[in-house]
Amino acid sequence: MKIAYLINDMYGIGGTIRTVANQAAALAARHEVEIVSVFRHRDEPALPVPPGVALRPLVDVRDHDGSTGVGGRPLYEGSERAGLPPVLFPPEDSRGSTHSRLTDDRLEQYLSTTDADVVVGTRPGLNVVIARCAPDRVVKVGQEHLTYEQHSGSLRRVMAEEYPGLDAFVTVTEADARTYARNMPLPGVRVLSIPNSVPAPPFTTNGHNSRTIVSAGRLAPSKRHDLLVKAFASLAEEYPDWTLRIYGRGDRRKTLARLVGSLGLHDRVWLMGPHTHVEEAWAQGAFAAVTSSEEPFGMTIVEAMRSGLPVVSTDCPHGPASIIRDQEDGFLVPNKSVQGIAEGMSRLMADDRLRQRMSAAALADSERFDPANVVRLHEGLFSDLAGTPLTASDVAPPVPVPAPRTEPPVSCRVRAGGDGLVTLSFTDPPDLVELVRPGQRVTLAPDWRGQVVVDPARERLAAVTWEVTRVDGDAITPVRDLEIHQQGYPLAPKRTPELSLVIPTRSAKGGLLLHVRRSAHHAEVEHVEVAEGLITVQGRVLGHDEADARARMVVRLRNSPRTLREFSSPVAIGGLFTAVIDPAAVVRGRHGDSETWEMRLVLSNGTECSVGRHLPGVVGYKKIIEYPAQDVRPARGPGSRVRPYYTVNDRLGLRTSPLAPTVEVEDVRVRATARGDRLRFAVRLTDALPEGVAAAVEVVRGSDAGQRYPLDVEGRLLTGTPPLLARPEYTGTDGLRATWQVRLLVGPAGALSRIGAGSVLGHTARRWNHGPYVRSVTASPLANGDLKVTVADVHLWSAINRRLR
Secondary structure, three states: OEEEEEEEEOOOOOHHHHHHHHHHHHHOOOOEEEEEEEEEOOOOOOOOOOOOEEEEEEEEOOOOOOOEOHHHOEOHHHOHHHHOOOOOOOOOOOOHHHOOHHHHHHHHHHHHHOOOOEEEEOOHHHHHHHHHHOOOOOEEEEEOOOOHHHOOHHHHHHHHHHHHHOOEEEEOOHHHHHHHHHHOOOOOOEEEEOOOOOOOOOOOOOOOOOOEEEEEOOOOHHHOHHHHHHHHHHHOOOOOOOEEEEEOOOOOHHHHHHHHHHOOOOOOEEEEEOOOOHHHHHOOOOEEEEOOOOEOOOHHHHHHHHOOOOEEEEOOOEOHHHHOOEOOOEEEEOOOOHHHHHHHHHHHHOOHHHHHHHHHHHHHHHHHHOHHHHHHHHHHHHHHHHOOOOOOOOOOOOOOOOOOOOOOOOOEEEEEOOOOOEEEEEOOOOOEEEEEEOOEEEEEOOOOOOEEEEOOOOOOOOOOEEEEEEEEOOEEEEOOOEEEEEOOOOOOHHHOOOEEEEEEEEOOOOOEEEEEEEEOOEEEEEEEEEEOOEEEEEEEEOOOOOOEOOOEEEEEEOOOOOOEEEEEOOEOOOOEEEEEEOHHHHHOOOOOOOEEEEEEEEOOOOOEEEEEOOOOOOOOHHHHOOOOOEEEOOOOOOEEEEEEEEOOOOEEEEEEEEEOOOOOEEEEEEEEOOOOOOEEEEEEEOOOOOOOEEEEEEEEEOOOOOOEEEEEEEOOEEEEOOOOOOOHHHOOOOOOEEEEEEEEEEEEOOOOEEEOOOOOOOEEEEEEEEOOEEEEEEEEEOOOOOEEEEEEEEEHHHHHHHHHO
């Protein structure tokens, strides 16, 4: 058979995308499979398309120029049809705003011409499209990747009306299938459940040596990562050597980052961002945590279990209880309960033997979700609906335990061990391997097994990022088809004598990168705290067990090494150090500058140690950890903001930036100029601004939104005439009325900050404009400190009549 999957966007990252890829890979062994993606927003899919599976995009959105049509719809491919709302795709679907008459055209054209025997939709809107216009010769199957309750009432009404045009409707849990059968009878449609499948990962773990909890999934409200963070916070003091890593992208990232900061967990809870090969993340964990308030299935649960991790999950509708065997391969805890989540995690954090026992159970129990098992259910359904029953030789055999991997091996396996070395194992060994950085190449030869061991000390590799290429004759190509296994991470500082590590990652294009971390003397950062006007750094000096009461932390200006500050940083027995840095001392005499400062721990014998975070086997802390800033305000002039940060090489440093002076707005007057074609602002402050401070007015809403216009500074007075009335639609107009929301800004040039005007009194200024009109300008404060500025032309006689009344 030829089977086609219709998906909204195969080029991103998400549960539906992974599910479609898994189903397509399993079916492609015996059938022709095609994935049809409505949209294409990047050159290559973020998740690899399985070998032997065709990918066909319908609408290319990569080169959109910003032009829009009805309802702000982007004119993709420059087509006017893209600017019209869809008719075929139901607007009630949550993706309805992204669809258009152009997507309708492409979908209808594809369905009318396809030679597929079976077409499978993967979201309600696409299921409706298939039901409405797929020809009768095609078997029409709708898949549900959410639940009945997660759809709006208006969408469910469309589904109830159109789904009878399908041949089958498939949910991922039996509970959801029963809900549909009860609430949405579909006569003549086969309604059933088939679980999602997850292939066996390339390697598994038992979580014995790790103290890392891993969570992965979209950072969305329903995933309730906030409950997970709060539960971990309640356990952090009891289990000081445990950390939590949360993988994924989404609109809740900033909210979660603020929560992590408010709990002081910057060094214990890391927002890692998305991972295109999440099985590599699972392998570094001790167990997994899933805290969704609703979960249609729970792909991440199965993925974690297939990697050998027990799972602590909320017992939410519908998926977790159909996957986890409570108390055997994980824990089901009360939904939306911080205490319940904490209790489940605590049981696993406290008991190594329990984690190992549950790890083995998770591996065995999750075999039922192997694609080779699940594909038998899909094949049986498709063949029955097509009227072509499969023979015994056509059907995939049941998977033994453990299941063999069916996909071809990667060309390069990368293993990073606890010794700091990296081993590259090639299935088709190259002639040579080259490590490349600007201006330098290091050449290595594979041994008789096709392996290359990268030892940063032996090769004297610089502590930078190296690109890995393979040399085959005259051809030099990046190493791309790979899997990465960081065995033994994170490393324990007290058992690591010196810093000499290679941490493998992928580039944005999927190529192998090796991040070398080397230092003859190194102080590993474990905790940074910004509180009560000070910055405290704690950690351990590698390979140093003696106490050193006279050690000091040297903070050195990067572009002027002779400019430095020193702070006491005593080292205790065992190498533990504590440095307390006074931000006011760092910026003394340098207020108003944007600068970066390096940090070095200097022992009493003169030994200088690098300071950074490397042993967890993670790169890019600059994007993962954001420490709070400490504000330093002098008696006069602009102040400075001092923030600890990680450099591109994960060394700890300080960054300073100008801080706007603290002033308040006493009065604001806005009036029309004599000709009536401009507005003049006059802002009086409570205190005079120091020299070197600039001011501006920013348009937040209204015409010219986003524009900033400078104001002149004369002591306490800010004045200026921004051209808000210069637009053609405002000139020569009788009865003009326009409104803006504006924001007042002051501070050092390039670092302006908002000053609130919420406490000023509203004021209206009137000026004769033209003919019988008076131009009225009203400036009134808003609750958030901005100003609402309204310009209105009032007819003279109307104004007089209102006053006489």
